[in-house]
Amino acid sequence: IISPISSWAAAVSGFVSGGENGLALFCQAIPFNFYAFFTIIFMLMIVVTGFDFKAMSKYDxxxxxxxxxxxxxxxxxxxxxxxxxxxxxxxxxxxxxxxxxxxxxxxxxxxxxxxxxxxxxxxxxxxxxxxxxxxxxxxxxxxxxxxxxxxxxxxxxxxxxxxxxxxxxxxxxxxxxxxxxxxxxxxxxMVPAVLILTLAWTLKSMTDSLGAAEYVSGVVASSAAGLQMLLPAIVFIVAACLAFATGTSWGTFGILIPICIAVFPVAAPLRIISISACMAGAVCGDHISPISDTTIMASAGAECKHVHHVSSQLPYALTVAGVSFLTFVVAGLTQGMGLMASAAISWISGIILLIVALTILKRIKCKKE
Structure with missing residues (x-):
């Protein structure tokens, strides 16, 4: 989701209408994709500090x-x-x-x-x-x-x-x-993975048939005007919940990106930040969803039980998701300073929050031990 040379960039670009360059918009949104970057940074911090969540460390x-x-x-x-x-x-x-x-x-x-x-x-x-x-x-x-x-x-x-x-x-x-x-x-x-994928796609089709996409689209669009500063954080949460429920990040892009484009004018900084929040939330929900194809393929590739993979990766994803949510709040509040200044302040705030979160988690683990 932070690589411009990928099928993901092509998918996101395809949901941008009105003659606008979708790939250029994708590249502008990369610095604000806090969930993707903070996940990588959080993994490096865990490696350096030796900390690990109990859900994973018990297997080690x-x-x-x-x-x-x-x-x-x-x-x-x-x-x-x-x-x-x-x-x-x-x-x-x-x-x-x-x-x-x-x-x-x-x-x-x-x-x-x-x-x-x-x-x-x-x-x-x-x-x-x-x-x-x-x-x-x-x-x-x-x-x-x-x-x-x-x-x-x-x-x-x-x-x-x-x-x-x-x-x-x-x-x-x-x-x-x-x-x-x-x-x-x-x-x-691959046979078990294919079976799980088939069932997951069936569930996704049923969710689409119930009109979940249209419902979420209407709710977000109707409340966007009064919550503009907090909209990136709201979009992040909505995208994460939608991707978790449906098991697809690309489907989430198709629902929320057109809304973000329609709500804000072309030159508005919140337009870029909200699209980033949509992509970050969609990937987050895709990570933690047990019916997502990427989650299913990850457990199949590692040859571990699917339910064990889902439960052991949840603490990592949810910790970074919480930090990313607060960082999107900061980005929304500082967007009036310009994209560069907002990105710098948001990154500093996010890194500090990651360090604080890891410190608190280590202390809680030490107390329990």
Whole structure:
């Protein structure tokens, strides 16, 4: 949500009407996307201070206890680590030491780089960047806005997959038979995630059929005039609740961004801040929603139980959401000073609030211990 070269930027740009440059508006809103930036900063603060919430630390403690009971070094990580966490301490089935492999760091990094490069190439291809002689031709930036993310991501991921298998076989990191077996195991691992996604999309369709989007749109639009200074914070909360209930951040963009554009004139600072609040709130609600596709894919990729992933990530997201809400209040109150001054004051206030929140949380944890 803070990357202008992405399908997210293209989605947001698509909801901007009236001939305005949606990508330029997206870029202007990036400095005010407090939730995204503060999440990254909060994670770094947790790493540096060693603090962690009990919802997550209990799984780390169980894993360390298992290692100590079996006489392993804590830096020895096996491919069954996550199953150890799920099945409890001292599971006999997972007591074998990890096998020696021929893998290297490059075997992880290079495929990821290829995936990013080819997915971006696939997106600009679907957006008409390579059709120089066609009427559908777009330049590099506009091709992202006009891209078909589904087509581009399929092209990019399939190309990266084929090249990765070729690289592993040539380097003899994996045998060809083993690489093909990994494909089958991958499909098997994705079956639960696909089922949850199907049910989540069904629930989302039912919510849309009930007219939730129209209801929220009417309530926000009718109350916007009298609460202009506090509107960014209100939009943030509404977007977070809407994305949590529906499991989609892109759908939330489609509901709230047109409202923000309609309420404020083109040159108003609150226009940019409110759009940022909409994007930040949508991502926040998407993070904590158990029916969101990103949440479901995260738990599937980590091979942990979905309900455990949702419950253990909630304290992180809600802490940053609380700080972001107060920061949007500051941004709304200081918007009269101009965008640059408002952004600077808001950032300083937000960082101070993050430090205060982490300090209070550490003291509460120390008292309980």
């Amino acid at each position: 403690e169980r894993l360390k206890e298992w290692y100590e009971r079996n006489g392993w070094q804590l830096d020895e990580v096996s491919d069954t680590k996550l199953q150890i966490v799920e099945h409890g301490v001292g599971a006999k089935a997972d007591s074998k030491k990890p096998k020696e492999t021929k893998g290297a760091v490059a075997d992880l990094v290079v495929p990821i780089i290829m995936l990013i490069v080819f997915c971006m190439t696939g997106m600009v291809y679907s957006g008409g960047y390579f059709d120089a002689t066609s009427a559908n031709y777009h330049d590099f930036v506009d091709s992202f806005a006009a891209s078909n993310a589904s087509v581009g991501l399929v092209i990019g991921s399939l190309t990266a997959l084929i090249l990765t298998i070729m690289m592993f076989v040539v380097k003899k990191t994996l045998k060809f038979d083993d690489a093909m077996s990994c494909l089958i195991k991958g499909f098997e691992a």
